[in-house]
Amino acid sequence: MIADLREAARYLGYGSNPPDDRTMEEMIEITDELEASARGKWTYGSYDLEISEECITLSGTGIELRGRNIRRILANAKTAYIMACTIGPQAERIIQLKKLHSATSGMIADACASALVEGYADLCQKEIEGNLKPNQTLTFRFAPGYGDLPLSTNKMILEELKAEKRIGIHLTETMLMTPRKSIVAILGILDGDTNKGNDHYCGNESCDDCSLKDNCTSRRQGSAENE
Template identity: 35%
Template sequence: MEPTRRQLEEALRYLRVPVGGREEMLELARAGFAELGSCAKPRKVWGRFPLTVGERGIALGDGSVICVSRDLSRLFKNCRSCIVMAVTLGPEVDRRTQLLGRGSMSRALCLDACASVRADSLCDEIEDEVEETLREGEYLTLRFSPGYGDVPMEFTGDLLRLVDAERRIGLTMTRKGMMIPIKSVTALIGISSVPEQRRRSCDDCSFAACQYRRKGGFCHDERI
């Protein structure tokens, strides 16, 4: 599939390409998406779960899956249920990236960036599917993944178990907290009883050491 202009620009953002080197890198990004098309096997899974929100965190399902996070507590304050999603591009993307890295690091980095964009787009597809199932008076919050704000990466394992990701899409987590295949994403979206602000803002994030903040930018900035 031919990448959209926005997907190309997102890949350049992942690569932190300055304005001056943009045109040359656009061709590399196009090549990266072409490479991705020959090795990616996209798979996705999601489910809707009951949600209990406290001052210091949330509990999912029957209450046995708990995450201590003030960020999620604030984000889901108007929610009584949420969507848990997991997506992966498959193991061949990881192997192809490693193989390219032995001969051309720039091609490997481009493939890695394009794969990140494609994984995000799978999450977008799930959001579209979820919106089709919403009842009157239900609204989506922002999407939030472990590793952002104060949500620990370890919470990923709980999310994978909730949606039975290993059996359904072949996605697992190592003891050291790495997802296998690597090019995979887990995330949550709240189902709110009121319309929510869905534009990302640093005001919603407690990650003070953010590299984008230090440089005066934003992780959600679409500019290159």
């Protein structure tokens, strides 16, 4: 199974607690259906970083990464990967069909689809790791919209990766990605024993520093939640 059901349960609001047996059975059934129908696709590229006081620029592109959070993530990196990943439109069709059955089934399907696209993003990241030199590692996967990195950064990244042509991700005028279950992310490359920093996707030292701490979707079990 590509999707992590613990992640799906977290999206449903269970936190570190396991879902009841009935909910878990439905999660497994829906995830199996999603994995049989949805098709994970991804694309990525690596770029040297140009760092100024105003922003971080990906060399040879118009991509500007602005905000203190991404600056913290990439503080010790000279090169970075950008990536885009999707599970395609079929997942959304399944979610809508489940909603017609019941609101609860719809919510479960949505959570399982989110966990599935994260699973494919993990596979993409593993492929990227296969391109690294033996002494290199990656920073945490960081997405526009986390912390203070503007969501509009997605537009520049998707255009650079030609994501619409390659894997079918389209960005609406309101900066929403379609298919909805898609991910854009940035990963810095670290040399040697360079510390990748605190396990916070936003780059903050503590969740207490963040105005989004009460509804943050980037916190994961075993990292920021265990403060």
